[in-house]
Amino acid sequence: xxxxxxxxxxxxxxxxxxxxxxxxxxxxxxxxxxxxxxxxxxxxxxxxxxxxxxxxxxxxxxxxxxxxxxxxxxxxxxxxxxxxxxxxxxxxxxxxxxxxxxxxxxxxxxxxxxxxxxxxxxxxxxxxxxxxxxxxxxxxxxxxxxxxxxxxxxxxxxxxxxxxxxxxxxxxxxxxxxxxxxxxxxxxxxxxxxxxx
Numbered sequence: 001x002x003x004x005x006x007x008x009x010x011x012x013x014x015x016x017x018x019x020x021x022x023x024x025x026x027x028x029x030x031x032x033x034x035x036x037x038x039x040x041x042x043x044x045x046x047x048x049x050x051x052x053x054x055x056x057x058x059x060x061x062x063x064x065x066x067x068x069x070x071x072x073x074x075x076x077x078x079x080x081x082x083x084x085x086x087x088x089x090x091x092x093x094x095x096x097x098x099x100x101x102x103x104x105x106x107x108x109x110x111x112x113x114x115x116x117x118x119x120x121x122x123x124x125x126x127x128x129x130x131x132x133x134x135x136x137x138x139x140x141x142x143x144x145x146x147x148x149x150x151x152x153x154x155x156x157x158x159x160x161x162x163x164x165x166x167x168x169x170x171x172x173x174x175x176x177x178x179x180x181x182x183x184x185x186x187x188x189x190x191x192x193x194x195x196x197x
Contacts, residue, residue, distance in 0.1 A: 005031075057128075059104040059121055061086050069102060076100040080128065080163075081138040082154055084108050084147065088140060100138070103128065108141060108150040120150075122157065129161035136164045143170045143188070 001009075005027065012023035030038035054060065055067035062068075069075060079100030083089050089102050105120040107113075117123070128134065137158040141147035151167060158165035171189025172181050181189075 054104075054106075058102045059106055059124070060089055060102060074099070077133050078135040079138065080134045080136070081140050082125070083140045084142060084150075088142075092140065101134075105141075105150070108144070108146040109153060110146045117153070122153075125154075126157055126161065129158060129163050134161075134163050136166055139165055139167045 008027045009020070009023045012018055012026050013020065015023075018026070030041075051063050052061050053063075055062040055070055056065050057070040058067060060067050060069065064071075076099050080103055081089075081092065081098060081100055082103045082105065083092065084105050084107060086104055089104055092098055103121075103125050105122075107115045107120055109115060109117070109120065129137065137154070139151045139154050139158075141151045141154070155165040155167075169192070171185060171192060172178065178186065
């Protein structure tokens with residue numbers, strides 16, 4: 001194989017879930033059948049890498065200093081939802097009627113990976129909480145060990161700023177059957193049960 005073709009395949013392997021065979025198949029497809037769209041992909045990707053940064057207020061991806069969600073006057077400025085990544089922000093926007101503000105951590109506390117409070121922008125989050133506008137902070141981190149540790153830290157940060165921390169509910173999925181739910185999820189759901197009014 002030519003060096004350039006090898007470089008293209010290696011470059012495609014940076015995508016999540018793309019191994020050597022998948023990257024090779026993508027490269028061959030673009031070169032054999034879709035060069036025009038491959039060139040368009042390369043142009044858009046280069047432009048996106050140059051021009052997309054992070055919102056100075058919420059840290060979501062944005063082409064402008066303040067993203068459209070933070071700039072919108074129709075969003076509820078008293079509620080702030082903290083998520084681990086832009087992917088989760090997009091999922092909440094698509095699946096719920098949530099109309100508040102966001103803060104994107106771009107990770108979760110993980111000392112082994114070198115991710116501490118500074119890397120997650122928690123100093124910036126503390127500043128936002130200290131502005132006095134936010135009344136509730138919804139903690140929407142994933143229910144992993146690192147996600148739970150991050151949630152605990154975030155709750156302490158909110159309380160220090162006199163903001164009410166809330167946590168997304170976790171447990172048995174809607175439409176799920178108990179016999180197929182894993183033990184950890186079932187134990188958590190059982191321990192977090194609520195009144196059935």
